[in-house]
Amino acid sequence: xxxxxxxxxxxxxxxxxxxxxxxDFNVYRARRDDGEALIRAMCADLRHWRDLSGPRRLISIxxxxxxxxLLQARHLAALIDxxxxxxxxxADLEIGLEANPNDVSDETLTAWRDVGIERLSxxxxxxxxxxxxxLGRDHGGAQARAALELAGxxxxxxxxxxxxxxxxQTQEDLDADLHTAxxxxxxxxxxxxxxxxxxTAFGRALKRGRNMAVRTETSADLFExxxxxxxxxxxxxxxxxxxxxxxxERSRHNLAYWQGVDYAGIGPGAHxxxxxxxxxxxxxxxxxxxxxxxxxxxxxxxxxxxxxxxREDIADEYVLMGLRIRDGLSxxxxxxxxxxxxxxxxxxxxxxxxLLVKDGDRLAASPKGRLVLDALTRxxxx
Ligand code: SF4
Numbered sequence: 313x314x315x316x317x318x319x320x321x322x323x324x325x326x327x328x329x330x331x332x333x334x335x336d337f338n339v340y341r342a343r344r345d346d347g348e349a350l351i352r353a354m355c356a357d358l359r360h361w362r363d364l365s366g367p368r369r370l371i372s373i374x375x376x377x378x379x380x381x382l383l384q385a386r387h388l389a390a391l392i393d394x395x396x397x398x399x400x401x402x403a404d405l406e407i408g409l410e411a412n413p414n415d416v417s418d419e420t421l422t423a424w425r426d427v428g429i430e431r432l433s434x435x436x437x438x439x440x441x442x443x444x445x446x447l448g449r450d451h452g453g454a455q456a457r458a459a460l461e462l463a464g465x466x467x468x469x470x471x472x473x474x475x476x477x478x479x480x481q482t483q484e485d486l487d488a489d490l491h492t493a494x495x496x497x498x499x500x501x502x503x504x505x506x507x508x509x510x511x512t513a514f515g516r517a518l519k520r521g522r523n524m525a526v527r528t529e530t531s532a533d534l535f536e537x538x539x540x541x542x543x544x545x546x547x548x549x550x551x552x553x554x555x556x557x558x559x560x561e562r563s564r565h566n567l568a569y570w571q572g573v574d575y576a577g578i579g580p581g582a583h584x585x586x587x588x589x590x591x592x593x594x595x596x597x598x599x600x601x602x603x604x605x606x607x608x609x610x611x612x613x614x615x616x617x618x619x620x621x622x623r624e625d626i627a628d629e630y631v632l633m634g635l636r637i638r639d640g641l642s643x644x645x646x647x648x649x650x651x652x653x654x655x656x657x658x659x660x661x662x663x664x665x666x667l668l669v670k671d672g673d674r675l676a677a678s679p680k681g682r683l684v685l686d687a688l689t690r691x692x693x694x
Contacts, residue, residue, distance in 0.1 A: 316587040318402075319368035320568035321361075321395055323354065324579030325380035326601055329412070333448040333513030334506060334524070338581030338599055339378050350601055351387045353608035354578050355394055357597070360613040361576040362398040365586055370399035371573070372406040372565035379435075381411035385423035391578075392428050406431055406564040413451045413459035421466040431469040431563070433502065434459055438475060439492040440485060446478050446524065447506075448513070460496050469561060471500035476538060477531040478506050479524050486534050490541050499561035503538060503553045505531055536683070550638045552682050570633045572645075578614070580604040585621075592621045623651060628693055635689055640669070640676025658692055668692075 327342040328335075373395055375388065392407060408431035409424060416434070424432070436456040438444050444452060451459075463470045472493060476486055493501055506525045508514045514524045525531070539549055547555035551570060556562045568575055577584035577597060581604075584595040597614040598604040604614045621629075627650035634641025647653045659675065662668040667681035667688050681688050 316574055317369055318371050318568070318573050319365055319399060320372045320565050320573055320575040321358075321370060321374065321399075322565070322575055322577045322579075322582055322584075323373065323375050323380070323391055324377060324577065324582040324597075325375060325383055326378040326580045327382055328377065328379045329382065329414070330448075330450055331513075333517075334508070336509035336512050336515075337378065340601065342379070342382055347383070347387065349605050350579075351390060353605040353614060354391060356608045356612060357578050357614040358391070358394050358398060358576075360608075361578065361584070364588065365399075365574070365576065368399050368574070369402050370395060370405060371402045372408070372568060374406070374565040375409045375429075377410055379412050379415070380409055381415035381420070385420075385427050388424070388429070389427040404564070408433060408563070408565055410435060411459075411463075413456045416459035416463055418462070418466075421462065425466060430467065431471065432463050432467045433471045433473060433563075434463060436460060436472045436474065436493075437504075438478075438489050440488060443475075443478055443481065443485065443489075446480070447475060457492060457496075460493075460498065464496060464498065469500065470498050471502055471561075471563065472496075472498050473502045473504060475504045475506050476534045477526050479526060481526055481530075481534065483534065483537055486538060487541070490538065494542075494545050499557045500563065501542065501547065501555045502563075503535070503555070505535065505553075532683070539679075548638065549679075549682070552636045552685060567637070570637045572630045572633060580614070582614075592626050594619055594621050623649065626650075631693055632689055635675075635677045635681075635685060635692075638676060640674045643673050643675055654692065658694075662688065662692065 326338055326340050328339050329342055331339055331341060373392060407428050409429045410433045412435050437447055437449055439453045439456050441453045460472060474489055474493065508518050508525050517524055542555045547557050549555050550562055574586050575584055577595065580597055580601045581599045582597045586593050595615050596617040598607045598616040608614045627646055630646060630649055631641060643654060659668060659670060663670055666678055669676050669678050677685055677688060
């Protein structure tokens with residue numbers, strides 16, 4: 313497939329100091345051992361992915377989790393060094409690390425810079441103690457501010473995560489968080505709506521009648537306010553939930569997902585997508601760290617699933633992802649993937665309603681369309 317000379321690399325570190333009550337990621341309480349066996353398995357899995365992908369231009373290495381800022385610097389270095397030896401690093405290779413504010417210090421920042429990390433995503437979530445307690449986070453507002461300030465002096469690029477929609481949150485609360493974020497001059501902000509997932513502590517609380525999130529309408533109002541405020545401050549909503557002050561601040565790793573670029577997923581539960589000889593494969597690694605290690609030891613690969621994707625599914629995923637970004641998708645690329653064009657009459661109707669914007673070969677959701685993106689995408693693909 314044209315353009316599939318690139319590869320993004322996601323590395324999942326599944327451990328956290330403690331499990332937040334809203335989190336439904338594949339995470340486990342950090343253990344005392346230093347994770348040596350898991351790192352060895354990840355390195356072997358990287359080599360396996362290289363066999364699958366062949367030579368590619370490596371555009372990003374993203375350490376996510378879990379809490380990869382718990383990883384020892386020598387382990388980060390081992391994974392980064394191996395990845396850039398296996399694939400050809402792009403001139404603008406992005407190397408990003410998700411970090412808990414508690415893990416940010418002079419010492420860790422120095423170590424992270426030394427191993428090549430150049431973009432830090434700080435899991436701030438809020439600067440308010442009340443919100444952080446409600447969210448069950450193990451840091452306070454002062455720690456969040458200190459981590460952001462320190463990271464800003466040492467990291468070339470910093471992004472912060474903000475959660476909105478926790479029970480009782482008002483527009484003033486949101487404004488207070490935005491004020492602190494904006495005053496820091498941070499280049500990138502990722503926003504997350506608090507959603508209650510069934511298999512979490514918040515999900516169990518909801519079953520008992522206690523909702524830890526605001527009502528859907530309130531959440532939508534908060535999000536619209538957030539978009540307006542960040543827009544007024546010069547942050548471009550380049551993806552539904554992501555805002556950047558400048559093009560260079562954007563997450564090139566996440567853009568790879570949204571643009572349909574191949575990605576390798578290393579570590580327990582990590583997902584991947586790979587074109588091979590005209591077929592696109594979806595992979596999922598074994599969920600539990602022990603199963604992942606065992607799978608790698610027995611087969612050389614951590615994969616639990618590896619399946620070819622149907623042409624229609626590949627094309628649908630391209631639309632689902634492509635409409636999330638301001639730049640939108642290429643209609644001709646969709647046609648190549650699906651073997652047919654997107655329904656012209658539906659596009660025209662959605663353009664007339666002000667939900668889609670069509671510009672030559674590009675199709676994008678309008679600001680109004682981005683607010684109802686799920687319904688819009690469903691309608692377009694129906
Ligand atoms: S720190 Fe992040 S990944 Fe870990 S439990 Fe909390 S929300 Fe989930």
